[in-house]
Amino acid sequence: MGDFDDLYREIILDHYRSPRNRGELASPPAHRVEGFNPLCGDEVVISLLVEDGTLSDLKIEGSGCSISQSSASLMSSAVKGKSLEDVYQLIHTFKGMMSIHEALLGKDGEAEEPEAIDLNELGELAALQGVVKFPVRIKCATLSWNALAQGLDEVAAGVS
Amino acid sequence: MTTTTPLNVEALRKDFPLLTRSVHDHPIVYLDSASSALQPQAVIDAMARYYETTHANVHRGVYATAEESTHLYEQTRVVVGRLIGAPDPAHEIVFTKNTTESINLVAHTWARTNLKAGDRILLTEMEHHANIVPWLMLAEEVGLEVRYLPVDGEGRLDLTDLATLLQGVKLVGVSAMSNVLGTINPVAEIAAAAHSAGALVLVDGAQLVPHAPVNVTALGADFIAFSGHKMMGPTGIGVLWAHASLLNAMPPFLGGGGMILDVKLDSFRAAPPPGRFEAGTPPIAEAVGLSAAVDYLSEIGMDRIRAHERELTSYALARLDEKLGSDCRIFGPPAGEDRGGVISLAYRDVHAHDLAQVLDQFGVCVRPGHHCAKPLMRKLGVSATARASLSLFSDEHDIEVLIEGLVEAGRLFG
Numbered sequence: 001m002g003d004f005d006d007l008y009r010e011i012i013l014d015h016y017r018s019p020r021n022r023g024e025l026a027s028p029p030a031h032r033v034e035g036f037n038p039l040c041g042d043e044v045v046i047s048l049l050v051e052d053g054t055l056s057d058l059k060i061e062g063s064g065c066s067i068s069q070s071s072a073s074l075m076s077s078a079v080k081g082k083s084l085e086d087v088y089q090l091i092h093t094f095k096g097m098m099s100i101h102e103a104l105l106g107k108d109g110e111a112e113e114p115e116a117i118d119l120n121e122l123g124e125l126a127a128l129q130g131v132v133k134f135p136v137r138i139k140c141a142t143l144s145w146n147a148l149a150q151g152l153d154e155v156a157a158g159v160s
Numbered sequence: 161m162t163t164t165t166p167l168n169v170e171a172l173r174k175d176f177p178l179l180t181r182s183v184h185d186h187p188i189v190y191l192d193s194a195s196s197a198l199q200p201q202a203v204i205d206a207m208a209r210y211y212e213t214t215h216a217n218v219h220r221g222v223y224a225t226a227e228e229s230t231h232l233y234e235q236t237r238v239v240v241g242r243l244i245g246a247p248d249p250a251h252e253i254v255f256t257k258n259t260t261e262s263i264n265l266v267a268h269t270w271a272r273t274n275l276k277a278g279d280r281i282l283l284t285e286m287e288h289h290a291n292i293v294p295w296l297m298l299a300e301e302v303g304l305e306v307r308y309l310p311v312d313g314e315g316r317l318d319l320t321d322l323a324t325l326l327q328g329v330k331l332v333g334v335s336a337m338s339n340v341l342g343t344i345n346p347v348a349e350i351a352a353a354a355h356s357a358g359a360l361v362l363v364d365g366a367q368l369v370p371h372a373p374v375n376v377t378a379l380g381a382d383f384i385a386f387s388g389h390k391m392m393g394p395t396g397i398g399v400l401w402a403h404a405s406l407l408n409a410m411p412p413f414l415g416g417g418g419m420i421l422d423v424k425l426d427s428f429r430a431a432p433p434p435g436r437f438e439a440g441t442p443p444i445a446e447a448v449g450l451s452a453a454v455d456y457l458s459e460i461g462m463d464r465i466r467a468h469e470r471e472l473t474s475y476a477l478a479r480l481d482e483k484l485g486s487d488c489r490i491f492g493p494p495a496g497e498d499r500g501g502v503i504s505l506a507y508r509d510v511h512a513h514d515l516a517q518v519l520d521q522f523g524v525c526v527r528p529g530h531h532c533a534k535p536l537m538r539k540l541g542v543s544a545t546a547r548a549s550l551s552l553f554s555d556e557h558d559i560e561v562l563i564e565g566l567v568e569a570g571r572l573f574g
Contacts, residue, residue, distance in 0.1 A: 004184075004517075004521050007517070008517075008572065013572070013573070016573070017573075039529065040512075040513055040528070040529050040530070040543075040544055041529070041530050041534075041537070041543035041544050042513075042543070043543075063543060064511060064513075064543070065511035065512075065513035065514050066511060066513075066514045066573060067513070067514075134517070137513070137517070140513065
């Protein structure tokens with residue numbers, strides 16, 4: 001059960017059982033964005049507060065599988081209080097971890113260690129790398145990240 | 161209930177090469193036939209033999225293999241038609257890609273020419289998206305009103321207001337058996353009421369035709385749609401049956417070769433049915449495979465298959481309750497005459513995807529998700545279920561492994 005244990009690491013199960021930053025922020029001033037996976041019905045609702053170029057607060061509501069919900073929780077811990085620049089960089093790195101593995105899997109069916117991604121930069125989030133051995137579940141892991149990116153883009157564009 | 165000779169499941173399992181496979185060091189436990197069935201060796205052999213010895217396009221060449229190919233393809237209409245009691249199988253069986261395309265064919269041809277703004281269509285809340293979306297698309301285009309027969313608390317159709325709901329309805333679309341709840345619907349009763357109200361009846365037979373005896377006349381169907389791959393045939397071929405009189409009055413579906421009598425630069429004349437609805441080279445090898453699949457099922461006997469699956473459903477529901485109790489919520493009616501071998505369940509608070517992922521570690525194949533029935537899932541108040549669906553080769557051991565996997569998922573996520 002190597003791959004399986006890699007998928008459901010203890011830290012993932014912990015964030016699933018006890019999700020961090022759960023809830024909603026008053027909107028306005030917070031911006032609300034929804035992420036939805038039509039394949040499995042998983043959803044996240046992110047309230048995010050951007051102040052002076054910093055993601056000063058965010059809360060997440062939603063329902064779904066352990067991967068989508070723990071990824072959202074891990075993400076919230078990682079990005080809260082960070083500068084937008086750092087948040088965008090983290091989104092980029094995280095999605096890179098998912099897509100690089102996906103591309104490698106497509107070629108020879110074997111996952112390889114990513115070279116261009118510094119897993120140290122990801123901290124606890126690196127626990128989610130086991131997901132890439134289960135291609136169907138990658139969308140679960142990236143659901144909240146795509147929603148966050150969309151939300152930040154909307155804030156930047158002045159959408160309320 | 162008539163008594164039937166029980167299936168020799170152990171012997172039948174040997175007919176399915178895929179069942180010899182191991183997954184994660186466990187023998188595969190295939191409980192996803194409602195999604196797509198496995199193929200017996202006879203089907204695989206028939207298709208391989210066809211490609212090795214016979215393949216040629218149909219309805220074109222005059223050489224020997226082209227004649228044989230055409231014969232095999234046309235003969236499949238008769239084989240499939242007989243399975244469902246079609247009065248005139250050679251002329252009433254139309255081959256499509258799958259159930260979805262069969263329903264879309266009716267929407268594009270019969271419905272588009274016979275329905276006008278303000279007309280009503282009655283569907284049910286337990287329909288698969290394939291029997292909802294084509295009608296919503298047409299409703300938007302033409303201006304139809306789409307109504308729904310509600311599902312009651314036990315997962316059966318509530319017919320209380322059927323007569324009222326049927327007022328002004330031109331077409332009723334109903335699944336013969338729910339792909340989520342396993343409910344076998346009282347299609348004959350609904351069809352009788354629909355016909356009295358002047359409506360035609362389209363039956364989604366995707367789940368029932370592979371698992372029980374079906375007779376289109378007894379059902380009161382005007383159209384019935386089903387898929388080859390859910391009845392142990394190959395993917396890529398589906399069936400639409402309709403009365404010849406209906407098919408004769410319907411315009412073509414897709415345009416192209418094979419569906420015409422004559423083509424001029426500014427006009428064409430359509431071929432008679434069923435060719436009228438089969439533009440382009442059809443799924444010939446798939447028809448050969450489907451024919452072998454129907455022969456396989458018929459040889460076993462649809463009544464025996466149904467009896468086996470009913471009994472095993474009854475066993476499974478009782479065992480799930482006995483071993484897991486209230487931790488396991490099962491959707492759909494209790495075991496009985498109107499319950500097919502589709503078991504959707506929720507286990508504690510574990511998400512269906514996680515359940516399915518853990519079950520995979522036990523070699524168990526179940527389907528997690530909304531099962532292309534989102535309106536029904538909303539009604540049930542869940543976003544996803546894990547669905548185990550039975551087949552003629554399923555047995556009590558499969559159910560025990562399923563339960564073992566569920567318990568492990570509960571331990572992991574509890």
